[in-house]
Amino acid sequence: MKTIRLSDADNVVTAVTPLEIGDDGAIQLIPRGHKMATRDIRSGEPVLKYAQLIGYAAEDIAKGAHVHTHNLAFRNVDMAYEFGTNLRPVAPAAKPDTFMGYRRATGRVGTRNYIALLTSVNCSATAARKIAEHFTPDRLAAYPNVDGVVAFVHGTGCAMGGDGTGFEFLQRVLWGYARNPNVGGVMMAGLGCEGMQIDWLLEAYGLQPGPLFQTMNIQDVGGLRKTVEKGIAQVEAMLPEVDKARREECPASELMVALQCGGSDAWSGITANPAVGYACDLLVAQGGTGVLAETPEVYGAEHLLTARSASRETGEKLIGLIKWWEDYTARAGGSMDNNPSPGNKKGGLTTILEKSLGAAAKGGTTPLMGVYKYAEPVTARGFCFMDSPGYDPASVTGQIASGCNLVCFTTGRGSAFGAKPSPSMKVASNSVLYEKQTEDMDVNAGRILTEGASVEEVGREIYEMWLRMASGEQSKSEAQGLGDYEFVPWQVGAVM
Template sequence: MKTVRLDQSDTVVTATRALNIGDTVEGFVVAAQIPTGHKVASSPMKQGDPVRKYAQLIGYASCDIAIGDHVHTHNVAFRNTEMEYEFSTDLREVKPAVKQDTFMGFQRENGSVGTRNYIAIVTSVNCSATAARMIADHFTPAVLAEFPNVDGVAAFVHGTGCGMAGDGDGFEALQRVMWGYAKHPNHGGVLMVGLGCEMNQIDWLLEAYGLKQSDTFQTMNIQNVAGLRRTVELGIKKIEAMLPIANQATRTPCPVSELMVALQCGGSDAWSGVTANPALGYACDLLVAQGATGLLAETPEIYGAEHLLTRRAVDRATGDRLIERIKWWEDYTARNKGSMDNNPSPGNKLGGLTTILEKSLGAAAKGGTSPLTGVYKYAEPVRARGFTFMDTPGYDPASVTGQIAGGCNLVCFTTGRGSAFGSKPAPTIKIATNTDMATRMSEDMDIDAGEILSKGVSVEEKGREIYEMFLRVASGEPSKSEAQGLGDHEFVPWQIGAVM
C-alpha cells in the first residue's frame, strides 16, 4: 500500500512511503517527489477550489493543481472558517460497560481519587520559585525512602504572578491553576510559597476558594518568614511534618469512573489523525462507557473541526460555549496580529500537515464519538462526566497544566514527530503515530499506534491497548516519561494579557 485514502470525496491521498516521479498510485502517475506522510492530488483542482481530506475542507488551492502533484504549503492557502453550525445532530448513545473495571487508586477524604500521592509545593509568583525548588531538592530519594507510599515532593513554579492586572482573564486563570493544584487528588499534601508583595496574593486565593490551612495544607511568604534561608528551613520542616500523614494513604480498588484523562497531542504528523488519535478516541469511548471522563483541549487545534463537536453537544448551551471560545480565539489572535493558521509548527509541516484545518481534523479524533457533555474555561474544575472540552492554547505544557488543574489524574499524549514531554502530578502516557519513530524513540514511547499501518492492527485493538494501559498506570505502573523523571519543569500556567 503506497497511499491511504481516508474518504472517497477527498481530493488528496497520503503517501505511506516516499514516492518518486513516475510511480503509479490509485491509477494515476505521481508527478513530483512526495515525502512519507505528504499528500498527492488525486483530483485536479483549479485555483480557489477546496482541498479535501477526511471528507472535510483543509484549505484552498492557491494555484492550479494537477493529478499527481505534491499538495502542501506551496499550493494550499488557509482562510478563516465560516461555519454554519449544527447542534446535537450527531448524538450517539453511550451504552454502559457490561463489566465495571477498577484500578488501584488513592481514595481521598473528599471523595476524589488520585493515581499518585505527591506532596506539592505551589508558588504564587516567580519570586518564590527558587525557595520552592530548594525545599523540594532537600527531599531526595534517600530522604523519602522511609515513606514508600509518597511518590515525591514536587515544586510547581512559574514565571508570572506579578506585573499583571489584578483581575481579568490572566489573573483568574492563574488563580484557577493554583486552586486546581492545591486541591488535586494526586496530592497528599500541599505547601504554598509566596513572596508577600506580589499581585497574586495567596490570602486572596484562600478567601476566594474557601481553602483552610491544615496539617496537610500550609502557606507561607518569604517576607513574613524573614528571608530566603529561613523560608527554606521552615518549608522543609512543614513538609517533614506532612510526610508521615501522606504516607498513610494506600492504594485500594477504585472504579474507573474516577479517572479523568487529559487528551493531548504534540509534534503531530500526517499519521496523527489516522492512527494514534483515532485509537485514543476509541479508548476515550471506553472510558465514557465506564462513567469516566476524557478531556480534549487545545482550542487552536480544533479550529476548523469545531462544527463536528457542536453536532455532538448534548444541548445547544454546551455547543454555544464551544463556539464562544472559538470566537474569543479569533479576536485574541487578531488583536495580537497573529493568525489561527500560525499553529502548525515547522515540524508539523515537515511531517506532512499543511494547515491548521488539517491538523485540527486529526486532533479532534482524540475525542472519540461520545456526546460532548461540557465545555470549560482554562483550568476550570471539570464537573461533567463523559467526553468534555477545555479551552487551552495549543502549547503543550500550558495546555496540560490547565487540564491537570481541572482535575485530570492521567495524561495521554499522541505524537508523530516525537516528544520528551512528561507531567506531574498526573503521569503522561505517550503514543507514537508511526512505527519508525516509535522504534527510534523506544525509551520515550509507551505505545506504538503506527502498528495500525505497519502491521494491520485495528484501531479498536490499539484503542483497547491504550485503555488497558490507563488502568495499569493509574494503578502505579510508571509511564516511560515518568520513569525518566520528566514533569518538574512542565508546569506552565497560561499567561494571558500584558506584563506590566
Template sequence: MATISEQNASSISPVIRLHRSDDVVIARSQLVGGTVLQEEGVTVSGLVPPGHKIAVRAIGQGQPVRRYGQIIGFASRPIAPGEHVHTHNLAMGEFQRDYAFCADAKPTRVADGNATFDGIVRPDGRVATRNYIGILTSVNCSATVARAIADRFRRDIHPEALGAYPNIDGVVALTHGVGCAVDAEGEALEILQRTLGGYVVHPNFAAVLVIGLGCETNQIARLVEKQHLEALVSTGRLSTYNIQETGGTVKSIERGVELVQGLLAKANDARREPVPASHLVVGLQCGGSDGYSGISANPALGAAVDLLVAHGGTAILSETPEIYGAEHLLTRRALNAQVAEKLVARIRWWEDYCARNHASLDNNPSAGNKAGGLTTILEKSLGAVAKGGTTNLVDVYEYAQPVHAKGFVFMDTPGYDPISATGQVAGGANLICFTTGRGSAYGCAPTPSLKIATNEALWQRQQDDMDLNCGPILAGTKTIEEVGAELFQLMLQVASGQRSRSEIHGYGQNEFVPWQIGAIT
C-alpha cells in the first residue's frame, strides 16, 4: 500500500494521490467546482470537502473503486471524472481477498544503537511507565465505594493526601457495569475475569484493591483462583474484601482508605532507571478517523512502530471490525501460516457473531468518519492497518490475553476505542498511541495515552487535547518517516514520565470498559 511520502507530494497540489492505480485522489482542503487538477487532467464538479475523494476517471456502475491501490467499494451509479466520490455513489460489495499467507514476511531489521527510556523495574523484572495504586471492582454494585476511596487521594481535592509521596502517580478507581446476572461458567464472565486479572498484575500498578459486594456472580475468591493471583495476595500487592462482610458502605470506604494509606510508603519507593525500549508494549488505537487518517497519522504511527520493533519492543494492533476488508494485508505479513490462520479465524468469528446478532460488519464508518471523508469500512480498514507499520505479524491474541511475544502482534477486540484499549492494557500495554482526525477526548489509566492529530485544522482547534501534529505530512513539509521518528522519541519521553495531554486533564478512570459479551439474565 503506497503512502504520501512515495509520491513526492507538494504543498502546491490541491490533491493527494496515494497509488498510481487509484481511481480517486484526496482533497487537501475544500475544493470548489471548476478547480482544475492539472496533474490528473480533470476539473472538479461541485463542492468537495477536505479529506474527501474526487474521481480521476470515469467509473461505471458496479465497477470497483480503488484507493491505496486497493478496493474500497463499488460504484453504485456511474461516476464522472472530477466528481465527488462518497456515500451517494460508492457502496460496499463482496470480492475475493488474496490472503497469500506469509507472502510478504521478511527478516526483521535490528536497529543501530540502543534506544532507552526511564522506566520503573518491578520485582518480577517487568517494567512500568507509571506508578499507580489501583482500586478495581468485581461488580457494578461496589463502584461507588471504589470511587469514594480514590477520591480521598485526589490531588486536586486533597493535595495533602499524597503530598509526601511524589513518586506515586495517583490512586485510581476503575469500575465497570457488569459482574452479575451472567453465566458463571460462560464466556462473558471469563472475559471479565481475564480483563480484571490483567489489570491486577499490570506493572503500572504498585498495588491493587479489589472490592466486591459479596453476592455477585463474579466472586472475588474465584477471580483470584482462575487468574492465579494467590501470590499477589500473600505478598500484600493485592487486597480484597466485600461490602456485605465489611458492614456496609461507610465501613467499606474507611477500610479501603486505611488499606491504601498502608500501601503508600512502599509504593513511593519506586524509582525510575534507564531501560531498553524493548520493554515498551504499545497499544495502537485510532478513533474519530477522517479521510486523512490513512495518509498522515496512521502511517506515521506505523513508522514509529517499525522503529519500536527494530529496538525489540512490542506493538498491539486491534479493533477487528476495523481491519475487516484489509485483513489480507496482515495475513501476507504473518510470520507463519499458523499466525495467519489465527487472524482469519477471528474474522470468521466476527462474521458469525454479527450474523447471530442481526448486525453487519460493514455498518462502519460512523457519522463523524463519513463527514471526514471515509465512505466504507473497506476504506477505513485500509487506513487503519497502516498503524501497524511494515514488520511481520508474529502472533494473534484473543481479548485481554497476556501478550508475551516481541514484535508486531494483533489482539481481537471490538472497534469501540475504550473497550479495545481496555483489552490491550489488560494484555500488558504500558503505552497507548491514539490517532484521530475528527478529534478525541480520551485517556487510559494506568497506561498513558498519546493523541496524534491527522491534520493541521484539528491541531489548531483541539491542540489542548493533542500530543503530536501530523499536519506537516499533508502539507508536504515533513515526511512520514520524519514524523514517525519524532513520535518514537515522544513515546520514549512519555514512557519516562512526561505527562500526556489526557493525563494533564485527568482522563483515564471512566475509560475502563471491559468487553460485555453474551446474555445478561
C-alpha cells in the first residue's frame, strides 16, 4: 500500500511512502504524508479530503500531481451550520472502571498531589523559583505522598490594558490552578503594586487563606531574600498536611482529560487523533470528560461539532468563538491560515482546514455537551470544548485551569511536551517518529499503518494508560521531569 484514500468523495490520496514517478500513477516526486491528485482538478475547484473541503485549486492540477502549498489555496469558511443533527446516544459502559486517586474535600479527584507556587506578576517569579528550588528530592523524601513543589510563573500580571479580557484570563488561570484537584497546597506570591492584586483575586473567587493556602507580597515582607525565606517556611509547614493525602479507589467518571495536539503531520488525523477520539468515547461512556481546545485548529471543522451539539445554545457558543477568532486575526493583520506551522506543512498539512479536520477527531463521536471560555471551569460531563489559541503551552494551561487532571497530547513531527500539575502522555502518529523519539512517546498510533492495528485497539491502549497514569504511573515526559516551564497563560490585549 503506497497511498491511502480516506473517502470515495476525495479527489486526493495521501502517500504512505515517498512516491517516485509512476508509483500509483504519480507524475511527480511526492513526499511521504503529502497529497496526490486522483483526477484532473480545475483551477478554483474544491479539493476534498475526509470527504470535506480543505481548500481550492490555485491552478489546474493534473491527475497524479503533488497537491500542496504551491497549488492549493485557502479561503475563509462560510458554513451552513446544523445543530444536533448528528447526535449519537452514549451507551453506558458494561462495567465501571476505577483508578486510585486523591479525593479532595471539594469532592473532586486528583491524579497527583503537588504544592503549587503561583505568582500574580512576573516581578515575583524569581522568588517563586528560588522557593521551589529549595525543595530538592532529598528534602521531599520524607513526604512520599507529595509529588513536588512547583513554581508556576509567567511574564505578565501588570501593565494590562484593553478591554479586560487578558486580565480575566489570568484571573481564571490562577484561580483554576489553585483549585485544580491535582494541587494539595498553594502559596501565592506577588510584588504588591501590580495590576493583578492578590486580594482582588481572593475576593473575586471566594478563596480563603488557610494552612493549605498562603499568600504574601514582596513589598510587604521586605524584599526578595525575606520573601524566599518566608515562602520556604510556609511550604515546610504545608508539607506534613499535604502528605496526609492518600490514594483511594475512584470511578473513571472523575477523570477530565485535556485533548491536545502539537507538531501535527498528515498522519495525525488518520491514526493518533481518531485513536484518542475512541479513547474519549470510552471515557465518556464511563461518565468522564474529554476537553478539546485550540479554536483555530477546529476552524473549518466546527460544522461537524455543531452537528453534535447537545443543544442549539451550545453549538452557537462554538460559532461565536469562531467569529471572534476571525475578527481577532483580521485586526492583527493575520489570517486563520497562518496556522499550519512550517513543520505541519513539511509533514503534509497544507491548510488550516485540512489540519482542523484531523485535529477535531480527538473529540470522538459523542455529543458536544458544553462550550467554555478560556480557563473557565468545565462543569458538564462528557465531550466539551474550551476556547484557546493553537499554541500548545497556552492551550494546555487553560485546560488545566478548567479542571483537567490528565493531558493527552498527539504529535506527528515530534514533541517533548510535559505538564504539571496534570501529567501528560504523548501519542505518536507514525512509527518513524515513535522509533526516533521512543523516550518521549508513550503510545505508537503508527501501528495502525505499519502493523494493521485498528483505531479501536490503539484507542483502548490509550484509555487504559489514562487509568494507569491517573493511579500514579508516570508518563515518559513526567519521568523526564518536564512540566515546570509549560505554564503559559494566554495574554490578550495591549501591554500598557
